[in-house]
Amino acid sequence: MDISDIAKQINPSPTRRLFDMAAAYTDTIDFTLGDPDVMPPLQIRNAACDAIMEGKTRYSANAGLIELRRVIAKSIKKRNGISYNPDGEIAVTIGAMEALYVSLLCLLNKDDEVIILEPYWINYRQMVSMCGGKAVIVNEFEDKERFLISADAIEAAVTPRTKAIIINTPNNPSGIVYSESFMARIADIAKKYDITVITDEVYRELTYDGLKYTSILDFEGMRERTVLVYSFSKEFAMTGWRIGYVAGPEKLISAVTRLQENIVACAPLASQYGVISALADDEFDSREIIEEFTKRRDIVIKEVSDIPKLKMLPPEGTFYAFINISGTGMDAETFAYKLLETKHVAVVPGGAYGECSKNYIRIAFTLDEEKIREGFSRIREFTASV
Numbered sequence: 001m002d003i004s005d006i007a008k009q010i011n012p013s014p015t016r017r018l019f020d021m022a023a024a025y026t027d028t029i030d031f032t033l034g035d036p037d038v039m040p041p042l043q044i045r046n047a048a049c050d051a052i053m054e055g056k057t058r059y060s061a062n063a064g065l066i067e068l069r070r071v072i073a074k075s076i077k078k079r080n081g082i083s084y085n086p087d088g089e090i091a092v093t094i095g096a097m098e099a100l101y102v103s104l105l106c107l108l109n110k111d112d113e114v115i116i117l118e119p120y121w122i123n124y125r126q127m128v129s130m131c132g133g134k135a136v137i138v139n140e141f142e143d144k145e146r147f148l149i150s151a152d153a154i155e156a157a158v159t160p161r162t163k164a165i166i167i168n169t170p171n172n173p174s175g176i177v178y179s180e181s182f183m184a185r186i187a188d189i190a191k192k193y194d195i196t197v198i199t200d201e202v203y204r205e206l207t208y209d210g211l212k213y214t215s216i217l218d219f220e221g222m223r224e225r226t227v228l229v230y231s232f233s234k235e236f237a238m239t240g241w242r243i244g245y246v247a248g249p250e251k252l253i254s255a256v257t258r259l260q261e262n263i264v265a266c267a268p269l270a271s272q273y274g275v276i277s278a279l280a281d282d283e284f285d286s287r288e289i290i291e292e293f294t295k296r297r298d299i300v301i302k303e304v305s306d307i308p309k310l311k312m313l314p315p316e317g318t319f320y321a322f323i324n325i326s327g328t329g330m331d332a333e334t335f336a337y338k339l340l341e342t343k344h345v346a347v348v349p350g351g352a353y354g355e356c357s358k359n360y361i362r363i364a365f366t367l368d369e370e371k372i373r374e375g376f377s378r379i380r381e382f383t384a385s386v
């Protein structure tokens with residue numbers, strides 16, 4: 001049996017490779033996956049269990065339960081200040097991943113180009129290839145230390161084939177939050193060249209120190225050219241529940257719904273009921289999860305500052321620390337594999353996120369405090385020995 005050319009292009013990500021290798025040891029501290037170890041709020045778990053026990057276990061509409069789309073519309077209005085029609089402009093998806101993939105499938109013709117900014121979440125590149133498109137990577141920086149991409153370089157990357165640009169802020173892996181002025185430039189470029197902006201806002205609720213968040217949707221004239229992707233995986237620690245959504249112009253969402261019918265039918269029903277219970281309840285509060293990550297982020301900042309060969313910008317959002325390891329004299333691949341072999345600590349080498357981060361490793365602080373401290377104690381020993 002021969003497999004397709006597209007399938008041949010797709011490789012497992014280094015994140016998964018390291019994660020699988022880490023499983024070979026019994027005492028591994030695994031910092032690889034952005035998969036929170038905290039429980040989803042009890043209210044969500046109860047609502048999902050009730051749904052199952054009440055036999056709400058069948059298919060829903062392809063775009064998701066209308067009750068869910070209504071509360072999603074309410075939450076987008078609260079968060080982004082924009083109204084979306086639940087009946088036509090929102091589709092519930094299998095997490096942000098399916099939202100992104102199906103949206104790209106609906107937008108791209110063969111060889112259409114999609115601009116992706118470094119450092120990027122690797123799946124964007126692969127998804128664009130899976131849809132027959134071409135990823136155009138921008139990695140010229142105004143300020144490399146702060147991962148501040150040059151907006152001029154983005155504009156210079158636009159060609160007649162440019163269909164979309166993907167923005168992810170707060171950013172995985174760098175942990176930075178794009179500034180308002182940077183977002184304003186993206187909006188101007190999108191309008192000038194008639195480009196769709198896919199805004200992946202899955203870490204939106206995870207920002208620190210009261211930092212102001214700017215969405216591309218905050219700018220005049222962007223609603224009609226924006227695809228808003230969100231997920232409950234991170235905010236409510238529901239990664240395995242596989243639930244998110246895409247909101248956008250009716251033409252796109254109608255196409256997403258038609259494709260979704262042929263791929264997954266709908267998102268899992270119990271997950272849909274779980275999310276309804278959270279979003280429909282004005283008293284519901286997920287601050288506990290955010291407070292937990294704030295505590296862990298502070299520990300990581302302190303641990304990194306105590307290791308002379310490591311440097312890091314404090315994460316402004318997400319639960320990732322992006323650490324510069326050039327002080328060790330090693331490239332990130334060598335660092336990551338040696339660290340795993342000798343100290344049984346798994347981290348992701350930065351090359352996975354583009355050229356710019358070959359001297360970086362990514363650490364997901366999705367582990368409890370004790371494991372984070374133990375992990376850094378082993379990293380300290382490791383860096384002292386090289």
Ligand SMILES: Cc1ncc(COP(=O)(O)O)c(C=O)c1O
Nearest residue numbers: 034095096097121172231233244
């Ligand atoms: C930037 C980004 N977007 C999307 C996703 C996928 O999230 P989901 O679990 O909702 O599919 C992730 C997961 O790590 C992510 O980091």
